[in-house]
Amino acid sequence: MSRVVIVGAGIVGVSTALWLQRDGHEVTVIDRGAPGDGTSYGNAGVLASCSIVPVTGPGLVKKAPGMLLDRNQPLFLKWGYLPKLMPWLRKYLAHANAEDARRIANGLAQIVPDSVNEHMEIARGTPAERFIAMSDYNFGYRDLAHFKGDAFGWSIRRDHGMSWDVLEGQWVRKYDPxxxxxxxxxVRVGNHGHIKDPGAYVKALAAEAEARGARFIRGEATDVLRENGAVTGVRVGGETVPCDKFVLATGVWSGPLAKALGIDVPLETERGYHIELIEPSVMPSAPLMVASGKFVATPMEGRLRCAGIVEFGGLDAAPSRRPFQLLEEQVKKALPGLTFKDKREWMGHRPATADSLPLIGEVDGIKGAFLGFGHHHIGLTSGPKTGRLLAQLIAGRAPNIDISMFAPSRFASRPAK
Structure with missing residues (x-):
């Protein structure tokens, strides 16, 4: 049995804790906030098993400038942040081609398509189980030509064995009035699911881990201690928490500790927005991705959450008003009969690596140091699978899938000391 410290109490960190406990390890979880209060709280809630296509497809380089200059497009930039963004952006856009998009999709297909089963397994027999709902995942387009404009992404899904139905005209309203x-x-894609309250779901999973003996510490981890090339502890505040193994899973805030371990990952925040419409008069029958607005409307408990938009502006700037306004405008177009009692707004941070793939694996040259972050838009979807993989690696078991594309070594900057 190992003593494992996990930094990060979102879906990845909590899932890792639960899988480690099933293997008999002693687990401590450290986070600046409460479990499930960060990015894991504010996501769209979809278990998006078909989401293997990266944003960096062919044509992005040509489209992005026009989108940034149009306040009705779902891409925003705080222009004063551009100089700091540019080094990451150059690397990110270098992958905006068909060959890299297919390569990235091949990697994501290792951790995404079985997401519903992974969530069912991590939550089975716990109070968190009630938050999981089976559903379709629907993509709404203006018309058939609009859908055909996304042919490249759908061809990647088809190549990976995914299937769907296409409804037009009156059949759209017959399916969902x-x-x-x-x-x-x-476009109706079956065999998906969604989480009816993501924040409460992660908290319920964390409570299960705590009930099984996990220790949760509220604070900021500032250093990973090592002796003779092996992890020995984690410094948090004035305390050193001893451990044999360490997992870094704190999303976009993982950069500094990763760099201290010799991994200089190009990592940015994709600032994501959501509005929650309380007691809505109508709900879509299943989670709906509105292609023109790049947001998802997900039915949740007592509310409709509409989440999406991409804004680049760093970790510290306050939310912008226009993304919230655009979300509401797009929702009213998609669901014209919608009224609601109240509205809540939220902005959070998706961890975006420059190559659109997360880091999952052990740090070369440091025994017992593992990374699990950088999941872009699929953190909730792939969190339990990532946790399972990390637990297998910590136990010395080889996963039955190829995870070489997620190796932290691809961003190694120097030998860690």
Whole structure:
């Protein structure tokens, strides 16, 4: 049995804790906030098993400038942040081609398509189980031509064995009467699921880990202690928490500790927004990705969460007003009969690596140091699978899938001391 310290109490960190406990390890989880209060709280809630296509597809370099200059497009930039963003952005856009998009999709296909089963397994027999709902995942387009404009991404999904139905015109409304005329083509992908309250779900999983003996510490981890090339402890505040193994899973805030371990990952925050419409008069029948607005409307307990938008502006800037306004405008177009009692707003940070792939694995040259972060838009979807993989690696068991594309060594900057 090992003593394992996990930094990060989101879906990846908590899932890792639960899988480690099933193997008999002693677990401590450190986070600046409460479990499930960060990015894991504010996501769209979809278990998006078909989401293997990266944003960096062919044509992005040409489209992005026009999107940034159009306040009705779902891409925003705080222009004063551009000089700091540029080194990451150059690396990110270098992958915006068909060959790299297919390569990235091949990697994501190792951790995404079985997400519903992974969530069911991590939550089975716990109070968290009630938050998981089986559902379709629908993509709403203006018309068939709009859908065909995304042919590259759908061809990647087809190559990986995924299938779907395409509905047009009156059949869209027959399937889901809540949808308006702005959605003239609906792509229905079956065998998906969603989480009815992501924050409460992660908290319930964390409570299960605590009930099984996990220790949760509220504080900021500032250093990973090592002797003779092996992890010995984690410094948090004035305390040193001794351990044999260490897992870094704190999303976009993982950069400094990763760099201290010799991994200089190009990592940025994709600032994501959501609005929650309380007691809505109508709900979509299943999570709906509105392609024109790049947001997802997900039915949740007592509310409709509409989440999406990408903004680059760093970790410290306050939320912008226009993304919230655009979300509400797009929601009203997609669901024209919608009224609601109240509205809540949120902005959070998706951890975006420059090559659109997370880091999952052990740090070369440091025995017992493992990384699990950088999941972009699929953190909730792939969190339990990532946790399972990390637990297998910590136990010395070889995963039955190829995880070489996620190796932290691809960003190694220097031998760690």
């Amino acid at each position: 809540a949808l308006g005329e702005a959605i003239g083509c609906l």
